[in-house]
Amino acid sequence: GxxxxxxxxxxxxxxxxxxxxxxxxxxxxxxxxxxxxxxxxxxxxxxxxxxxxxxxxxxxxxxxxxxxxxxxxxxxxxxxxxxxxxxxxxxxxxxxxxEQPQMNGLELASKVSTKEPYFYGNPDATYKISALDIGIKKNILRNLAERDCYIKVHPYNTGFDDLKSFNPDGYFLSNGPGDPEPLTDAINAARKMIESNLPVFGICLGHQVLALSNGISTYKMHNGHRGINHPIKNLLTGKGEITSQNHGFAINKEETESNENVEITHIHLNDHTVAGIRIKNKPVFSVQYHPEASPGPNDATYLFDEFITNIKNNKLQTA
Missing domain, CATH: 3.50.30.20 (Carbamoyl-phosphate synthase small subunit, N-terminal domain)
Structure with missing residues (x-):
């Protein structure tokens, strides 16, 4: 703990x-x-x-x-x-x-994940989301439900076939604690999510899992980012954001920059660590911070809207 x-x-x-x-x-x-x-x-x-x-x-x-x-x-x-x-x-x-284990290599998602699948939101909502719970916050579910989504939340070690069986319009990789590298089931599931060509959105630990599924390593930070006032720059718009953050691991910046399938979208303005990525030519993106806040600023709630826009566009293209 x-x-x-x-x-x-x-x-x-x-x-x-x-x-x-x-x-x-x-x-x-x-x-x-x-x-x-x-x-x-x-x-x-x-x-x-x-x-x-x-x-x-x-x-x-x-x-x-x-x-x-x-x-x-x-x-x-x-x-x-x-x-x-x-x-x-x-x-x-x-x-x-x-005698206690170090944080490196320590898998904690199983300690906080749901033990059984459950549903959140209106069953008659327009969109269906399959969410992998590796430590999910309630306000994430609220934000999705407010955007006309019905969510099925799955345990941390759920395989892709079970995630897919909900017939979702998109996948969500949640936040959570601990080292992401031991989460082999989640990493494999994320890889198959990307291959499915459906929209994917990852937050915090989910962001790291998405990076690992693309061959980008993670590392334990000397000091993690903890607080509700971390400055981020959106490299796609040039705008700054004040964000809520709570993580002790980060993804390797050099490996991200050299990965031909991944683009850095957000950067932390204090230490220049990677704060957001997207998969090129795929409706897949993730951020290292908490756009749902609770507590914290609401500068980044637009990311939920981008996820829904990706779902809408994908449904139009496949109709």
């Missing part, structure tokens, strides 16, 4: 609003913060953060100098860590920590 360090000094004063949850359970394994508020004042909240964490059996630690901790992580890179209420011997904790 993953521990989250918050950079905001005060955590919990907003409380928790169930309607704003992006999944059915908390995906981190622990929370590290500076000041933990046991009381909340937001009118829309219906639960305290303390109660929410207890219900989900999640460990949290407060009164940590998170400013110093974040500086250390920034300088030394993301790393394994441990917090404990049961063991207070530092050497014992170090021993436990040394």
């Amino acid at each position: 993953q521990l989250m360090v918050t950079t905001n000094a005060h955590i919990g004063n907003y409380g928790v609003t169930e309607d704003e949850n992006e999944s059915d359970s908390i995906k981190i394994k622990g929370l590290i913060c500076r000041n933990f508020s046991y009381h909340y004042s937001r009118p829309e909240a219906n639960d305290s953060l303390e109660s929410f964490l207890e219900k989900n059996n999640l460990l949290a630690i407060s009164d940590v100098d998170t400013r110093a901790l974040v500086g250390y992580i920034r300088d030394n890179g993301a790393m394994n860590a441990v917090i404990s209420t049961e063991v207070d011997n530092i050497e014992s904790l170090k021993k436990q920590l040394a």
Whole structure:
């Protein structure tokens, strides 16, 4: 699992609003913060953060100098860590920590993916989407449903034949945690999605899976992109976007530039990592960030419209 360090000094004063949850359970394994508020004042909240964490059996630690901790992580890179209420011997904790796997090669999609297929949206919608859930957020499904889509959401290891059996108008590769390289089923499915000539849209981990299916490698970043204010440049329009990002892996830029089948469409303006690609002569594209936001800016919601436009055009061409 993953521990989250918050950079905001005060955590919990907003409380928790169930309607704003992006999944059915908390995906981190622990929370590290500076000041933990046991009381909340937001009118829309219906639960305290303390109660929410207890219900989900999640460990949290407060009164940590998170400013110093974040500086250390920034300088030394993301790393394994441990917090404990049961063991207070530092050497014992170090021993436990040394036995934990590194993030490189760690497959986490199976921990967060749905166990069984399910449907989302209006069954009478105009378009049908087959979505591969490798950590999907609810607001992605909302954005698709709002654009007249009926979505069948499949587990992370679903084969292409099962994805195809829904007779979809397009395929979606979701966001999610962990290293993308162990996701061989998803990579193989993505390759066949492209071969099907149907529109494909990938976000975050789905973007990395799409790149891997085209022979482009991925790597663990020294520091991942975490936050709601990451600047992106759309190379197709020349326009800038402020985006929400949450990933610790990226695709290899040099391999992407030399791949004759792939075009870079978006670039991160801070470190110039690849933030978006499309497959040449195919209605297939992906981005490294979260156009659905929640939380974050809505600069990039047009990408959902582009996906629908690709579906419309493809249906006209094959009619």
